[in-house]
Amino acid sequence: MELIKIDDYRWEVPKSGQMRVPGIIYAGDSMIDSIKQEEAVKQVANVATLPGIIRASLAMPDIHWGYGFPIGGVAAFDWGTGIISPGGVGYDINCGVRLAGTSLTGKDVKEKLEDLINSLYQNIPSGVGSTGNIKLAYSEEKKVLKEGSKWALRHGMAKESDIEHTEDFGCMPNADPETVSDKALERGLRQLGTLGSGNHFLEIGLVDKIYDPDVARVFGLFEGQITVMLHSGSRGLGYQICDDFLAHMAKNIKKLGFEIPDRQLACAMIQSSDGTRYFNAMACAANYAWANRQILMHKASEVFLRVLGIGPKDLGMNLVYDVCHNIAKKEMHVVDGKSRILCVHRKGATRAFPPGHESVCEKYRSVGQPVLVPGDMGRSSYVLVGTENAMKETFGSTCHGAGRVLSRTAALKKSKGRSIQRELEDKGIYVRWTGRSTLGEEMPEAYKNVSEVVNIVHEAGISRKVAKLKPMAVLKG
Amino acid sequence: MKYKTIDHTADLGIEVFGSGLADLFENAACAMFDLLTDAGNLQPLCETSVAVTGEDRPDLMANWLRELLYLWTGKSLLVKSTKIISLSEYTLTAYVYYEPFVAGRHIIKTEIKAVTYHQIMVEPEAKSWKARIIFDV
Numbered sequence: 001m002e003l004i005k006i007d008d009y010r011w012e013v014p015k016s017g018q019m020r021v022p023g024i025i026y027a028g029d030s031m032i033d034s035i036k037q038e039e040a041v042k043q044v045a046n047v048a049t050l051p052g053i054i055r056a057s058l059a060m061p062d063i064h065w066g067y068g069f070p071i072g073g074v075a076a077f078d079w080g081t082g083i084i085s086p087g088g089v090g091y092d093i094n095c096g097v098r099l100a101g102t103s104l105t106g107k108d109v110k111e112k113l114e115d116l117i118n119s120l121y122q123n124i125p126s127g128v129g130s131t132g133n134i135k136l137a138y139s140e141e142k143k144v145l146k147e148g149s150k151w152a153l154r155h156g157m158a159k160e161s162d163i164e165h166t167e168d169f170g171c172m173p174n175a176d177p178e179t180v181s182d183k184a185l186e187r188g189l190r191q192l193g194t195l196g197s198g199n200h201f202l203e204i205g206l207v208d209k210i211y212d213p214d215v216a217r218v219f220g221l222f223e224g225q226i227t228v229m230l231h232s233g234s235r236g237l238g239y240q241i242c243d244d245f246l247a248h249m250a251k252n253i254k255k256l257g258f259e260i261p262d263r264q265l266a267c268a269m270i271q272s273s274d275g276t277r278y279f280n281a282m283a284c285a286a287n288y289a290w291a292n293r294q295i296l297m298h299k300a301s302e303v304f305l306r307v308l309g310i311g312p313k314d315l316g317m318n319l320v321y322d323v324c325h326n327i328a329k330k331e332m333h334v335v336d337g338k339s340r341i342l343c344v345h346r347k348g349a350t351r352a353f354p355p356g357h358e359s360v361c362e363k364y365r366s367v368g369q370p371v372l373v374p375g376d377m378g379r380s381s382y383v384l385v386g387t388e389n390a391m392k393e394t395f396g397s398t399c400h401g402a403g404r405v406l407s408r409t410a411a412l413k414k415s416k417g418r419s420i421q422r423e424l425e426d427k428g429i430y431v432r433w434t435g436r437s438t439l440g441e442e443m444p445e446a447y448k449n450v451s452e453v454v455n456i457v458h459e460a461g462i463s464r465k466v467a468k469l470k471p472m473a474v475l476k477g
Numbered sequence: 478m479k480y481k482t483i484d485h486t487a488d489l490g491i492e493v494f495g496s497g498l499a500d501l502f503e504n505a506a507c508a509m510f511d512l513l514t515d516a517g518n519l520q521p522l523c524e525t526s527v528a529v530t531g532e533d534r535p536d537l538m539a540n541w542l543r544e545l546l547y548l549w550t551g552k553s554l555l556v557k558s559t560k561i562i563s564l565s566e567y568t569l570t571a572y573v574y575y576e577p578f579v580a581g582r583h584i585i586k587t588e589i590k591a592v593t594y595h596q597i598m599v600e601p602e603a604k605s606w607k608a609r610i611i612f613d614v
Contacts, residue, residue: 065485067595067613091591091613128588186551197588198614236550239590239613243543250594251532263535263594408614409484436586 001041003032009460013041013057018261019048025059026399028456031448034405035063043070046261050075051269052082054335054342058394060349061456062403062448066090068264071348074397077270079330079341084275085267086245086282088345089328093242093282094289095233096324097372097400098166099383099469100297101219102304103316104226106206109472112307116204117430117473119303124202124296125194126477127434132193134295141188142177148287149322152294159319162294164361166322167351167369168329170290172283179281180237181244188237188288193295195232197435197477199442202230202300203374205381205469212466215367215385219320221467228300228317229381229469231374232293233326238285245278270343279328279343286327293322320383321370325350325400331359333395344395352386352398352463360386371463375402375450377431377442377474378424382454382465389461398463399454402447408437415440424474433476442476480508483609489587490596490611498534499561501599501606502569505538506545506559509592512612513549515584519557521574526562528570534599538608541569542592549589553578587614 003025004012011032013023023044027035035041040063047069048057054076063072068087077083109116125132136144144151149170152158163169177185195202207225210216221227234241249266252274260266268274301317308315328345335342353360353369360369371384390396406414420439424431433439458465483490491508495501510516529544531537548554560572591613598609 067593067611128585183547183551239550240547243591246594247540247543250536263597266594407484408489409482435588436584 001045003036003041009456013045018259019045021048021053021056023048023057023059025063026456026460026462027061027063028452031061031452038065040065040070043068044073046265047073047075049261050077050083050085050265050267051258052077054078058397060397060399061453062348062399062401064403066347068262069345069347072399072403073347074345074349074394076333076342076344076395079270079343082270082343083267084270084279084328084343085265085345086242086249086278087264087266088347089242089282090326090347091239091242092233092326093238093285094324095326096289096293096322097229097231097374098293098297098322099320099372100228100317101221101320102226102228103314105224106226109204109226109308113204113473114430116303116307117432117475119307120202120300120475121432123303124299124475126196126475128197130194130196131190134192136189136192138185141185144192144291145177145180145284145287146175147171148290149294151291152298157298158294162319164363165319166290167324170294170322172286174280175283175287176280177284179277180241180284184237184240184244187240188235191235191237192288192292193299194235195296195477196235197438200232200477201377202228202296202475203377203471204473205229205471207467208380208470209468212385212464215466218364218367219370219383219466220318221320221383227469228297229372229374230293230296230300232296234285234289235292237288241281241285245281249274282328286324289324290322321372323350323372331395333391342395344397346397348400349397350400351396352384352390353396354386354388354391371398373399373401373450373454376444376447377471377476378427378429378444379450381469382450383467383469384454384457384463385466387461387463390463394462398457402450402453404446405448406446408441411443411446412437412440414445415443429471430473431476435477438476479504485611488611489614490609493608493610495606498606499564501608502538502541502561502564503559505542505608505610506556509542509545509589510556512587513589514555514586516557518583519555520576521557522576525573525575526570527573528568530568534566535597537567537569538599538610539592539594539597542610545573546589546592548573548575555583589614
C-alpha cells in the first residue's frame with residue numbers, strides 16, 4: 001500500500017478503491033518500515049471503507065495488525081448513519097490499565113520487594129482460565145454488569161475517589177445484561193478478581209522521571225514514589241460477547257447492502273437492533289472489566305498492608321487513573337466546525353481528553369485526562385496527559401502501549417537457553433509468572449521500545465509526557 | 478497430527494489437512510485441542526453432540542471450532558476427538574468425545590481466547606482438503 005509522508009510524525013494512506021476517507025498513521029521514520037511490512041496498513045485502509053466513517057481511519061504509533069481493525073486503530077462513525085463493529089473494539093472489551101500512587105518511596109519497600117511480589121503471586125489469581133475467590137450467582141453477576149466499579153464500592157473494595165478517577169467513572173450506563181448470552185454470563189461467573197494471562201500484569205514500579213511537575217503534582221505523582229500498575233480486562237465474558245456478536249453480524253452482513261473487505265470487520269448500523277444490542281452488551285463487559293480491575297487493585301493494597309505491616313494512611317494508595325484501551329464510545333466531537341455525536345472506536349488506543357473537558361473528573365479537569373501507557377517488563381511505562389490537539393486530530397485519542405515486534409514463537413526461540421528471570425533480576429526487577437511459556441513470550445525484546453512510541457505522540461502533540469515509571473517487580477499471568 | 482502451526486506477530490494459526498471435508502473438520506478440532514493441551518494425554522471419557530450452522534464453509538469451520546472452544550472456556554471440558562455425523566456446506570452435526578479438566582493431570586499449553594475469521598480459508602486441493610484458521614491467544 002502507498003504511504004505518503006505528511007510531516008515527521010504522520011503518514012497518509014491515500015484514498016483509493018472503496019475507501020471513503022484516507023488513512024492517517026502516526027509514526028516516525030524509524031518505525032515506518034516495520035509498519036509497512038505488516039498487513040496493518042491494509043487494515044487501516046479497510047476500516048476506511050466502512051459506512052459513516054468521519055475524517056480518516058487513524059492509527060497510533062504502536063500499530064500492529066489485528067483482526068479486521070488494526071491494533072492501535074481509532075475510527076469514529078456518525079452516530080446516526082454509521083456502523084459499530086465488535087472487531088473495532090477487540091475481543092478483550094475494556095482491556096485497560098490502572099495506576100495507583102502510594103506514599104512510599106523506593107527505600108520503604110527495598111528490603112520487602114521480594115516478599116511483596118511473592119505475596120501478590122499467591123493472592124492475585126492469574127494465568128490461563130484462572131478463577132477467583134469471588135463466586136457470583138447470575139443475579140449478582142448482572143448487578144456487576146450494570147454497576148461496574150460501583151459494585152466494588154458497594155462491597156467495600158473501593159473508595160469514592162477510585163470511582164472519580166476511573167474513565168467514565170467505572171460505569172457505562174447503557175449496559176443491558178439482557179443482551180448478554182448465557183454462554184458469556186457463564187464465563188463471567190467465576191473470573192471476577194482475576195488477572196488473566198498473556199500480556200496482562202500487575203507491576204510494582206517507581207516514578208523514575210517527572211517531565212511536567214505541575215501536572216504530576218495534580219496527578220499525585222513525585223519522583224522516587226512507589227506505584228502499582230495493572231493491566232487486565234473483561235476476561236472470558238468480554239471474549240464471549242465479542243465472539244457472539246461477531247458471528248451474528250457476520251451472518252447478517254449481506255443484508256446491510258455494502259461489501260466488507262474482511263469478514264472480521266463484521267458490523268451493524270449503530271441505529272439498528274443489532275447495533276444497539278452490541279453497544280449495550282459491550283457496556284456490560286466494560287463494566288465487568290472496571291469492577292475486575294478495581295477488585296484486583298484492592299487485593300494488591302491488602303497485600304501491601306500485610307507484608308509491610310503498615311496502615312492504610314501510611315500506605316496512602318490512591319488511584320491515579322484507570323483507562324480503557326479497547327472500547328467504542330458515544331462522544332461529542334467538533335467536525336468541520338460543527339458538534340456531532342460520534343461512535344469512537346479505540347482498539348489498542350487510549351482516550352486523551354484535554355484540559356477543561358467535561359468528561360474529565362473535577363480533580364484533573366484543569367490539566368487534562370491522565371493517559372497510562374505501559375511498556376514491557378524490562379524497560380519503562382509512561383503517564384501522559386490529554387491535549388486539545390488530540391481533540392482536533394484524533395478524536396481525543398493516543399497510543400496504548402509498546403506493541404509486539406516478535407511473534408510468540410519467535411520470542412520463545414530467542415529466549416531459549418536463557419533465564420529471562422535472572423536477566424531481569426540482574427537489572428533489579430523481580431518477576432513471577434504462571435503460564436509455562438509466559439516469560440519467554442513476554443520477554444522485553446518481544447516488544448517495541450515504548451519510549452519511541454511515546455515520543456511520537458508527544459512530538460505530534462496528541463498527548464504530553466508527564467512521568468516515566470520503571471518496573472521493580474512484575475506479576476505476569 | 479495432520480496440521481502445522483503458522484507464526485503470526487501477536488497470535489497463532491494452524492493449517493489443517495484432511496482426506497475429505499469431514500476428516501478436515503475432525504482434524505481441525507483435534508489440532509485446536511492439541512495446541513491447547515497435551516492431547517495425547519486425553520481420554521474419551523464422556524460424549525456429547527454438537528450441531529452448528531454457517532454461511533459457507535469457512536464460517537461453518539469458525540462456528541464449529543467456536544462451539545468446541547466453548548466446551549473448554551465455558552465448561553472446562555477437554556475434547557479428545559470428534560466424529561462428524563452429517564455435514565453440508567451450511568450445517569454440521571457431530572459426536573464429541575471429551576473429559577473434564579483436572580488440575581494437576583492436564584497441562585494447559587496455550588490459552589486460546591477465540592477463533593477468528595482473520596485469513597480464514599477452507600479449500601479443496603487435488604485430492605484432499607486444506608483449512609487455515611488463526612486463533613487469538
